[in-house]
Amino acid sequence: MIYLDNQATTQCDPRVLEAMLPWFGVEYGNPHSAEHAMGQTAADAIEHARGQLAELLHADPRELVFTSGATESNNLAIKGAARHARRTGDPRRRIVTLVTEHPCVLGPVRDLAEEGFEPVMLPVGPDGRLDPQRLRDALAVPTLLVSVMAVNNETGVIQDLAALAPIVRAGGAMLHSDLAQAVGKLPLDMRALDLDLASISGHKFYGPKGIGALFVRRRPRVRLVPLLSGGGQERGLRSGTLPTPLVVGLGEAAQLAALELTKEAARIRALRDRVLARLQALIPGMMVNGSLEQRIPGNLNLRLPNRDALAVMAMAPGVCLSTGSACSAAEIQPSHVLSAMGLEPDQVARSLRLGIGRFTSADELDRAADMLASAHDGVAVPA
Incomplete structure (x- = not known):
């Protein structure tokens, strides 16, 4: 074949698989069991992987929340930001995205219409790119969040986030990007792109399936309402025991991408x-x-x-x-x-x-x- x-999806790189294997059977401690050595060893591995991913993205490791992949990250970013705004009395209800976004962005945006938010789906040109003027026009109405994917999953077309970000800032909105198809393929810098939120998927760049991350900007701080209630892992943004082998694999994939x-x-x-x-x-x-x-x-x-x-x-x-x-x-x-x-x-x-x-x-x-x-x-x- x-x-x-x-x-x-991509093949899991053999080097990634090799890095993961010990965490399935030898170092199997729960990373949230900090009271003993095996738990602490796993926790250290988690933080090492967080640092590897942060280096690839030019982000602060504390800005990365591990998730199950881009679908969860996109839902947490979009729904979490909208619900926090409503909870804190922010009157803005408009959420702007592109008609060509992945279903795991379009779905959450449409879902929020049932909660009183206003979805706005902007068109693209024949080349698949957004006309910046259309974004300016959309932001004439007070807007809470703009979500524009960096790279389209079907066409591979790159949106000019560096040009769009200042428009979003001038409009006073937050900027989220689905980076699933960009990570490991394009140089990325969270500061240079001026992103508030960004979604990552491990299996799109030779890591394992079932693991991803959400970049959540610290300064100025972006606040979200979590989707999951539970033990309060990942600074309360994503409860649940982290899968150490998968997180280690994601970190190794990020390190390889940074090098190659x-x-x-x-x-x-x-x-x-x-x-x-x-x-x-x-x-x-x-x-x-x-x-x-x-x-x-x-x-x-x-x-x-x-x-x-x-x-x-x-x-x-x-x-x-x-x-x-x-x-x-x-x-x-x-x-x-x-x-x-x-x-x-x-x-x-x-x-x-x-x-x-x-x-x-x-x-x-x-x-x-x-x-x-x-x-x-x-x-x-x-x-």
């Missing part, structure tokens, strides 16, 4: 350009959806000229890719992202997502391009 779905990001991005970008050129030669008329220039190195969202994407994928089962968000896989439906970018339903149906990662080789990409071209021509390619 040739795996080209690295926006859905620049070199890895250049290699993956070269692979992407190589396979794009090969596919365009083999399938004349194939198009790239969204901005190619403002895109993470490993993503291609491609529009086939003549064939339905699902049909092509079925003809080439040895290539693992997708038509869009993995979270929508159980319910096949047109991509809301591509539709929002102005594509017609038939164009959306002809689009597929190709994700290149750390463990993708040039030979695999060459073979995948040949297989997809054959499938596009109606020739089945055995797995």
